[in-house]
Amino acid sequence: MTAAPPSAAAPSGTADAVPADAITPTFRAGVRRRRIWIVFAVVLVLGAIALLVLRGGAAGAGQRLGADNPAPLGAKALVEVLGSHGVEVEAAADFDTALTAAKSGATVLVFDEFGLLDEQRLSRLALFSDRLVVVEPGFTALEALAPGVRMAGAASGALDDVACELPAAENAGALSTGQRLFTLDDEATADGWQGCFRDGEYGFAVAEGPSSGDGRIVLVGASTPFENGRITERGNAALAIGLAGASDELVWYLPGPLDADPDQAPTLGELTPGWVSPVLALAIVVTVVAGIWRGRRFGPLVVENLPVHVPAGETAVGRARLYARNAARTHALDQLRLGAIARIATALRLPRTADVSEIAAAAAAATGRDPWQVRAVLVEALPVGDRDLVRLANELDDLEHAVRATLAPETSTPHDAEHPGRRP
Known part of the structure; x- marks a missing residue:
């Protein structure tokens, strides 16, 4: 009877870790995160459908007391x-x-x-x-x-x-x-x-x-x-x-719109209450004053030659701070994994069409590590807290260095050392 492979979620050096799901957000997780907007959209669609049905029913009823209208309200x-x-x-x-x-x-x-x-x-x-x-x-x-x-x-x-x-x-x-x-x-x-x-x-x-x-x-x-x-x-x-x-x-x-006298039609000011016009005028004044108060000055705010060069380190630090502020550990770890997987694939000279499973298998073969543990580090391990995030990031770095060290010239076999003139 053969032993089962180690858990996909087990980190390096541990044997009692519980299995974990894939880190990349699934469709269900995306829907759950955006469920408020989905509910709003559904309500709007249902309201539009109800309005169309009501307007369609009213239009289909014909003119009230119309001479050619066979509906119940017709004549x-x-x-x-x-x-x-x-x-x-x-x-x-x-x-x-x-x-x-x-x-x-x-x-x-x-x-x-x-x-x-x-x-x-x-x-x-x-x-x-x-x-x-x-x-x-x-x-x-x-x-x-x-x-x-x-x-x-x-x-x-x-x-x-x-x-x-x-x-x-x-x-x-x-x-x-x-x-x-x-x-x-x-x-x-x-x-x-x-x-x-x-x-x-x-x-x-x-x-x-x-x-x-x-x-x-x-x-x-x-x-x-x-x-x-x-x-x-x-x-x-x-x-x-x-x-x-x-x-x-x-x-x-049955009089229609053309029978109305346009000269006697009430204006918009006559149809609205007397307090509407002063409130609108006051709102316009307040808006202009607030714009002048909060605005810095007229004209260009910054005079500089574009494009502006932003160092990559500042961009990385800024994104890291955003991830830390929002406790987006999964997204931060995904970004680290994408970079590590790309570099490992390049070091192993794998084609661009290679998927993560092939890259994980090749890295495990090159370093002699357990394939399940390598795949957990690259894909499946889920950070529960900041400590797990730091640990998985270190394991990614260790795996990448191990792959590069395995392929370095100084790690050649003794058989190659006996023939110094032979290229590795």
Whole structure:
């Protein structure tokens, strides 16, 4: 039974050292050292993917209450039903198209989701429209079209109290949940406005009244009765068809960015709080003052001829101090081993393609040492502390000197000494 070879981690002259892993950092060690940055990168990638998915889902849903949008928030179902009943539906892309159609006697349905229309355009649209249906009007629309009508929040549930004489509301009879309410003051009531679908004392889901011209205006608090996903609930469909199909022509008008008045758009200063501008000015002043205070002087800091020659000893000492400060024993020992392995390979006249195992075997054969101990010194021994680092560095130096001493002329065999004229 043969004895097992000495441990790969056993240093010279010791027999009880424990095995050690290779000194060169592995892939797993590199990942463990950089795990914080990897976590940050993964979080950023996941966030970008989630944002793309959300934006893709929102983009795929189409325009809200769009006449050609089959999604739950679209209104294609209502448009198809109106078309089958002989109503010609035209989707207006801008204000001028909607105003021209209103002057021709068509019913105009307006859904200004982002409040792009100003009071002047809303007033002109109401002046020339015989029948104007406004879905989810904002504060600007209420001020321009119905000064006495105010928003009153969301309905408490489904509504079945019609409470008005509007034919479309009477045919509907009830509305589903998800409605928004209006309140009518005495001035609005005196002007001829009436509320439909009462929610107790809270308000009405629909308001109807006269326009500034000879037409009528209907305000619908929520888009729910017109949406594909909710139009079949209760009397939503009857109300939507009754309001939108009051005439043979319907203009479906969803204002876009081109309908916004650029002269009335708020500036950046108007959109930001009043304290932002002084804080920004103060931050700029502080930055300039700090730069002047900390800066040395203007112009070149050092005038010298380049390149600068730095002695190799200073570079080695500087790197050694960095390694010592960071307790990078493994990296420091790797640098010593790389230099020693290169010099030993050159002394043994090994090719550049020789790997560490071949160099260690050749060094062991040249010096007569145990191959396992030579390989431990060159590759596998791991420094646990500074004492081990110093010991392994000394063993590297001893191994290199032993290789060179073995190949020196004065170490020639006695057979060569008998023939002094023979070259070694």
